[in-house]
Amino acid sequence: MAGTGPMNNSATPPADPHPAIKFEKVRIGFEEGDILRGVSFEVQKQETLVLLGETGTGKTLSLKLAAGLLRPSEGNILVLGRNVSSMTERDLLAFRRQMGFVFQEGALFDSMTVGDNVAYRLIEDGVKDEEIEPRVLEVLRFVELEHTMDLFPSELSGGMRRRVSIARALINQPPIVLYDSPTAGLDPVTSQTIITLILRLRDVYGVTALLATQRLQDGFALANFRFDAAAKRVVHNVSNGNAAGAAKMQATRFLVLREGGVYFEGGQEELVNTNDEYLKRFLV
Amino acid sequence: MADTPLEVRGPEDKTEPQITVAGVLVNAAKGAVADVQDYAMLCGRTLYTLFTPPFYVQDILQQMDNIGAGSLPIILLSGFFIGAVMVLQTGSQFTRFGQSSLTGDVVAIALVRELGPSLTGLLVTGRCATGIASELGSMLVTEQVDAMRAMGTDPIRKLVAPRTIATLLTLPLLTAMTDFMGLLGGCVASVFSLRLSAIEFWRRAIDALDFADLMQGFMKPFFFAFILATIGCYKGLTVRGGTQGVGRATTQAAVLSSVMIIVADAFLTKVALYLADKLF
Numbered sequence: 283m284a285g286t287g288p289m290n291n292s293a294t295p296p297a298d299p300h301p302a303i304k305f306e307k308v309r310i311g312f313e314e315g316d317i318l319r320g321v322s323f324e325v326q327k328q329e330t331l332v333l334l335g336e337t338g339t340g341k342t343l344s345l346k347l348a349a350g351l352l353r354p355s356e357g358n359i360l361v362l363g364r365n366v367s368s369m370t371e372r373d374l375l376a377f378r379r380q381m382g383f384v385f386q387e388g389a390l391f392d393s394m395t396v397g398d399n400v401a402y403r404l405i406e407d408g409v410k411d412e413e414i415e416p417r418v419l420e421v422l423r424f425v426e427l428e429h430t431m432d433l434f435p436s437e438l439s440g441g442m443r444r445r446v447s448i449a450r451a452l453i454n455q456p457p458i459v460l461y462d463s464p465t466a467g468l469d470p471v472t473s474q475t476i477i478t479l480i481l482r483l484r485d486v487y488g489v490t491a492l493l494a495t496q497r498l499q500d501g502f503a504l505a506n507f508r509f510d511a512a513a514k515r516v517v518h519n520v521s522n523g524n525a526a527g528a529a530k531m532q533a534t535r536f537l538v539l540r541e542g543g544v545y546f547e548g549g550q551e552e553l554v555n556t557n558d559e560y561l562k563r564f565l566v
Numbered sequence: 567m568a569d570t571p572l573e574v575r576g577p578e579d580k581t582e583p584q585i586t587v588a589g590v591l592v593n594a595a596k597g598a599v600a601d602v603q604d605y606a607m608l609c610g611r612t613l614y615t616l617f618t619p620p621f622y623v624q625d626i627l628q629q630m631d632n633i634g635a636g637s638l639p640i641i642l643l644s645g646f647f648i649g650a651v652m653v654l655q656t657g658s659q660f661t662r663f664g665q666s667s668l669t670g671d672v673v674a675i676a677l678v679r680e681l682g683p684s685l686t687g688l689l690v691t692g693r694c695a696t697g698i699a700s701e702l703g704s705m706l707v708t709e710q711v712d713a714m715r716a717m718g719t720d721p722i723r724k725l726v727a728p729r730t731i732a733t734l735l736t737l738p739l740l741t742a743m744t745d746f747m748g749l750l751g752g753c754v755a756s757v758f759s760l761r762l763s764a765i766e767f768w769r770r771a772i773d774a775l776d777f778a779d780l781m782q783g784f785m786k787p788f789f790f791a792f793i794l795a796t797i798g799c800y801k802g803l804t805v806r807g808g809t810q811g812v813g814r815a816t817t818q819a820a821v822l823s824s825v826m827i828i829v830a831d832a833f834l835t836k837v838a839l840y841l842a843d844k845l846f
Contacts, residue, residue: 346712349716351712351715351716371720372720375715375718375719375720376718378715378716378717378718379717379718381716383712383713383716383717385709385712385713385716386709387708387709389708389709389710389712389713390710390713391705391710391713391714392708392710402717402719403717403718406717406718406719450717
């Protein structure tokens, strides 16, 4: 992907000292009771945080809170140094353009073609037509779906819809992408394609990612592999044995949510070597 | 749960709440008040977006085509036969007193003042408020509305405002079409059933109408349009419970819009009569 957006700054880490995303004692609940009860965590810039947990533990909720789609009843959520929990909806609408959101089922606009879905943000921003088409083609090529430009979402498979959703989230090159169970319900081969895309975004463009999933193998794939831009393929981190690979490994952390709180936070090694009975059930 | 052998457990300390009649009534009242508050807020925000840019002109035109042109066939047919039925019902009574020529007056006044606006409002509600509610409801349950917000678009401006503007612009025109087709139907029925002359029918129908009647007849559609569009949008954007909820919201939108149009009609008629008395 060409362009001059924040995604192209991966070579030099930004000087801004704020973490990309910071949750401070966040509490939110509905009629059934509190789902998150004072959750705190941080995601550093260019880092990938994998959110794990059972159904209903607040993974999707955390992503929606980070995007400002929901407001916490208590606590603060800072994204790129700005408190999204106290921003007005009007300010949030503008601010959300710095984030991409990949919804679980894609959430593509079913009355629009794939091309229009991907171009949506550019059209909203009043970008000229002659500039829109090449940019849309570029991101569709990135997800290897340039041939679907004129198709409607209903004509695509589940995996293709998910890839179009990723393309749509990337169109204006946001520094942060939030993934809500991007591989849920997909076959292993398609899931691998999606993970490869996430690796490419992280390793080539330096995108910060918050990824909610129930599949631990997705998290391990992100921690153990990286995308080699020169070779244009996914390679094993450890096999290289170089510092860059090790650094990338550290850039993926895991956070397990349980009963409204953070049950575990740490790297792959800590998770794999845990003696905790509950965490071991994730590793089965 | 796709791949992890985890059991799903709720909070362990949760106790079953006791259900009482008073509790149910209080909760229902709270829910109703919250609904009214949310609807009022949606109306307020919609009114704000009606007068402030950006405007989604293409969406407005698309909705005008859907709501206006799309409703035309049912409006034309219904208007024609309502006019004809009115003549058949009233004509027989007038004939008993030898005043069948008054049929044109009655049909014109009843149609323009009352039947035209309310009938059009109810017909368009049946077709469009339900359509709006189901469309927006489906978008909500498939997270398309959240996706829109996540991409920096205000759903009120993008979804609610174009539908409201389109309804506001097209419902008065549809009402005019209903009035005209009603008079046409009345004329045909008069000619074939009461043996009145068509020219006489039209002359009397036009003479019977004054500006106050037209004001009343064309003021109401604007209010009805706002009611049916905003209730349709509100019900669509507050869907709960997946696809089943969409079906429920669609029914509620039709029922609530229809009732609100009839209630508003009573108040608007009183206001219009008062204004007509003071101004003309």
